[in-house]
Amino acid sequence: MRLATRKLLDVSSSSLGFISIGIMGVALLVILVPIFSRGAQAFVFKGTIEHRRLLLERFERGDAAAFAEEYEAVRAARQPVYDTIATFGAAQQQTLDKMIAVLTRLSKRNDSIARLVKRRLRRISDDEPFLDNVDTVSKVLERLEGHVDSAEIAGDLALLHSGVDAMAPQVAALEELKDAVANLLGPAPGTVQPALPRRQYGATRWDRAEVRLQDLLYETLWDYSGDGMGHRVLKPRVEQFRDTPMEPLFDYVEHHAEAMLQPRWTCYWGFLFDKPLDIHIFGGILPELLGTIYLTIGAILFAVPVGIITAIYFSEYARPGRIVSFLRTCVSTLAGVPSIVFGMFGLAFFLNACHMPKGVLAGALTLSLLILPTIIRASEEAIRAVPRTYREAALSLGAGRWHTIVTVIVPAALPGILTGTVISMGRAAGETAPIIFTAAASVAAVLSFNPLQVWNQPTASLSWNIYNLCTEHEAANEIRHVQFGMVAVLVTVVLVLNLFAILLRARIARKLKG
């Protein structure tokens, strides 16, 4: 081969390496950027007046006087919407009343009609939903068809029929519109307070408000013609109310949405420390955060002492032999056990065999087994890195073996041990599979701050609830910001722990260099 060709091959093989490292970096960015940029939206977003109302009513935070003033303005801006809807509803009610009056009159004149109609007409009352009343009238008219002989009555009925047919879809559309308005602005004044918190408040975030505004202005239909895949078609709702007093409402809502919701940039630190409300539709992630902290610290409490002692035994006492090499194989096997198998073991051993309750203790023990090999390895490396001279100096001063280990070697190795511990903390905080069966609960009460009371209670945790919220939550699409916020918090916790470990390691390296 020519030299130039060989050089070219050399360069291309190096560039392959550069390309792979570049791909790695790009992959990291592609994963982290959306997580952090969208996760930040859980903390900083345009909060609407509904968000401030929620904070004030549920968490007792915020300036009540300023809120009241602002809410007055908002109420004034919203009033035309409710007025228009009320007027339109009243008009429809009137039309229906007229129809019923006509029917009653007809039934008085004609016995056969009366027989057919009377019982059904009695069902109509103001207590029934309006839509049902319209439906009843339309059914009555259907029933009458074919039973009428006089031409005059038939003409009346035809008129009524066309009236009801025109009215029914509008009534249905009005109901949908009322729902959409309640979704956007919260329950209408004068209606019964809904039971679910999610129905008690309108859109608390402007980004959600924009989606709901679109739902209000447009009806979403799916078109399945063509290739069989559904295509989204947006149909303006205003078309259902053409030439009615409702028509200007849509224009009004579209242009006054900001006045009705008062979006303002908000920094919501409560996301970290607030209790969740209505399965995370509102509020923060306090139980998840606490659960993760308890589980992590519990795992560390069990794993670190055992890990350090094992490392001491391996590095200071063990003589090469069958037993020690068996023990080492066991440790490396433990490192290779899939995390879900740890979870199954936790279920089979801690829960089923030892009869522990599903809770923090069982979860922490399972996690501690998972991180044990990491701690053993890091501690052993750290202990082996302590210079021989320390050991010799201590021994020459007359200290015993154990005394040397406790007062000289372990303190000298402590930063290294700490590095391993901190990295394992990150691992324990992020693991999900081992705690699914042993500790995790989707909807858990906030654990007490007293660690002695929590050991037997199942807990929420960041890792498990990320899974749970994005796959099993009924409104998973609406709380993307909560999910991204949780992921961002978890990743931040883990990365901060790792950063701490990296800095610690750098300090040790500097110290060893002198």
Add this chain to the structure above:
Amino acid sequence: MRESSKTPRLNMPSERLILSARANLQNHVLGLVGRSALFVVTSVAAAAVLFIIVYIARDAIPFFQLRGVREFFTSTGWYPSGDPPVFGALAIITGSVLVTVGAVVVAVPLGVSAAICLSDVLPFSARQAVKPVIEVLAAIPSVAYGFFALVVLAPLLQEAGGRVLAVAWYLLALPLLFLTVAVISDLLTSRIQVEARRRLARTIALVVLAAGALLLLALTGRALYGLTIKTGTNAMNVSIILGIMALPTVVSVSEDALQAVGRDLREGSYALGATRAETMIKTIMPAASSGILAAVLLGIMRALGETMVVWMASGNAAQIPSPLFNYLEPIRTLTATIAGDMGEADHVTGSARYHVLFAMGLLLLVFCFLCNLASEWVVARQRKKLTGEA
């Protein structure tokens, strides 16, 4: 020596250093007790492994007693709550194997070439800059990867799958094809002796090959562009993410293996006039081959044992894709089945439905155990080989 906790005084009279027989015995016994206490704590790790194997096996064996072995390994029907229930794990095992193979295909070429670059090409300072990238990739929790796969990647693939694939293919294949074309055209014309003629021939070959390569690229790219992906939660999505998750393991273990080869072989090779690429391919890689194999095994273990990503983003459909290599189909893996079905099965402890999950766990455990032993053996062999030859 005294086993006391006080600091020894330096100016002690010398005769006090000689201990009485009783004190000696006491020291001996204390030391023995301490040692055995340490040993007991040390065996916690070993006991954990044994307990894991025993307790998983104890709940797995009843399944084979209840249902026999054949159905589990040969049937593709997975209807654990059907009447009668069918516990065929073949499709699920296939799913696990498929995503693992996919992850290896993603992670090993990338990981090994990155490891080579890290250990032999990059200067120290650049290496220090790349290391944190690998550490962060390793540190990100699996549920965050799974969330990314489900919430970001899957909708992207589903809505713009063809376009995404085509762009990725262009970005990946363009530099590779360019390198290949340059090398091939150079190789083809290296026999021509006259310098000017060779240069001309090489230019012509370069242009022709480049045109061919671009045509190929355009054709494949267009085919990819027209592709519609029915569901974003499929084997390819999971394979890519698992590959990224296995990358740090593959990179760091194979870099360790390459470093362990030592300077002597490298310097010998350079002294004989080999280029860096030749040194790496002909000398260092063969010497480090077993370490790289260990890296691959560890990567396989990471991908096979991963739960959250596959549970969230693989589609969880217990079916064998047809054709087998169709990575755009949803699949289901062993780990995801365990995680997903345990919640429904653990009320009926003792039934085949509960024990079948432990049978799957045992399968995973045994495989990881074998992989681990193999990688340890391979690393030990490399160490022996290197120290023996040096």
